Amino acid sequence: MPTISDIALERLDTTDPLRHKRAEFSLPDGVIYLDGNSLGVLPSAVKQRVQKTVEEEWGVSLIRGWNKHEWIDLPITVGNKIARLIGAEAGSVLAADSTSLNVAKAVFAAFSLNPERRVILSDSGNFPTDLYITQSVVAQMGEGYSLKIVAPDEVYDAIDETIAATLITEVDYRTGRKHDMAALTARAHDAGAIAVWDLCHSAGALEIDLTGVGADLAVGCSYKYLNGGPGSPAFIYVAPKHQKQVKPVLTGWMGHEKPFAFDLAYIPAEGIRRMAAGTPPVLALSALDAALDAWADVDMRQVREKSIALSELFIAEVEERCVGLGLELVSPRNAAERGSQISFRCADGYAVMQALIAHGVIGDFRAPDIIRFGFTPLYVGYHDVAKAAETLEMILKTKEWCKPIYRVQEKVT
Numbered sequence: 001m002p003t004i005s006d007i008a009l010e011r012l013d014t015t016d017p018l019r020h021k022r023a024e025f026s027l028p029d030g031v032i033y034l035d036g037n038s039l040g041v042l043p044s045a046v047k048q049r050v051q052k053t054v055e056e057e058w059g060v061s062l063i064r065g066w067n068k069h070e071w072i073d074l075p076i077t078v079g080n081k082i083a084r085l086i087g088a089e090a091g092s093v094l095a096a097d098s099t100s101l102n103v104a105k106a107v108f109a110a111f112s113l114n115p116e117r118r119v120i121l122s123d124s125g126n127f128p129t130d131l132y133i134t135q136s137v138v139a140q141m142g143e144g145y146s147l148k149i150v151a152p153d154e155v156y157d158a159i160d161e162t163i164a165a166t167l168i169t170e171v172d173y174r175t176g177r178k179h180d181m182a183a184l185t186a187r188a189h190d191a192g193a194i195a196v197w198d199l200c201h202s203a204g205a206l207e208i209d210l211t212g213v214g215a216d217l218a219v220g221c222s223y224k225y226l227n228g229g230p231g232s233p234a235f236i237y238v239a240p241k242h243q244k245q246v247k248p249v250l251t252g253w254m255g256h257e258k259p260f261a262f263d264l265a266y267i268p269a270e271g272i273r274r275m276a277a278g279t280p281p282v283l284a285l286s287a288l289d290a291a292l293d294a295w296a297d298v299d300m301r302q303v304r305e306k307s308i309a310l311s312e313l314f315i316a317e318v319e320e321r322c323v324g325l326g327l328e329l330v331s332p333r334n335a336a337e338r339g340s341q342i343s344f345r346c347a348d349g350y351a352v353m354q355a356l357i358a359h360g361v362i363g364d365f366r367a368p369d370i371i372r373f374g375f376t377p378l379y380v381g382y383h384d385v386a387k388a389a390e391t392l393e394m395i396l397k398t399k400e401w402c403k404p405i406y407r408v409q410e411k412v413t
């Protein structure tokens, strides 16, 4: 049984202050897309922008494009658009490289800001790449350097005077559990540690105030809630107070004070540009630049409010419709303690998700047994959410997921 009437859903959709944004996205007909927490939907403006960059800029201006179309400044101009969405000052965010690389850059930078200490603290809910990269960084740093991994709810108490920096992902990719960024940053500072945040599952989903909480460094990707496209450039934030002092580890020419002086000695650029290493990927940055324009008139408070409303509706609908069908909510029940996704434990989750996808509801599966649904307020509505829950109920009740075709293992999940 649904928990909400069609009339009530209609009212929610028609009074939704973000409703008009959906028209700016190229969402295929018949698809309910609840995987924007992994790869966001294509903003229509990106198509024209990429075509323009390829045909009119690269095709006609050739090498002159670096100046004429200001390609060389894209890491900063795009970084400034991201900065607005994460509560950062202009000039403190650089769009560059992948999140994995930026984690390496941020961890080295954190050690450079706290040279007497040798331990990075992270948690077992972190996305594996952050941990793999940090393991490698501490190994390169040498004797006595280490990564300490504790359970997510033990992070606060584990921050002590031995910790050089915390490296915490605000929102857990599996459960959606959200750390308290203000409290952990304050605790890190009390203990003399640097606070590094991974905002992959936060940027474009939550109200973030890097300046307000006093974060030191942050990284994140742009292909999820920011809709930059598959593999779009990531970002790195360095608080203005650290920008003069922070030491880049990848001392490429694009982070040099004067790249086109071609000096033999490396001198870091002033400001955030020193975190750049090589030539910016102009096509990808142009796509991201256009994607970020969709946020120009968006109030992040409204995004968060709608994200919570969609998520609450989904939990209520799924729990009401799917009683006794083997689902267990693993996301925090308290909306204030989660990001913009809802996850359920489901024994045959892989097959269930494949069946859902075949029926037009795209979420994803995270091993060993989690089905995950992301809520992206710019292009997901209340009817979508109710329909997704109804489809899930149908698949579980009819045992549609038992069909062998839903067990074929895909390379990427």
Ligand SMILES: Cc1ncc(COP(=O)(O)O)c(C=O)c1O
Binding pocket: 098, 099, 100, 101, 126, 127, 129, 130, 169, 173, 198, 200, 201, 221, 234
């Ligand atoms: C928290 C987090 N960090 C990092 C990454 C990945 O980084 P990269 O874009 O380098 O693959 C992801 C997802 O892919 C993630 O969820």
Ligand SMILES: Nc1c(O)cccc1C(=O)C[C@H](N)C(=O)O
Binding pocket: 037, 038, 039, 127, 173, 174, 200, 412, 413
């Ligand atoms: N980056 C991805 C990719 O290249 C392929 C498939 C998925 C991804 C992801 O972003 C996964 C994502 N970080 C997660 O939360 O699971």
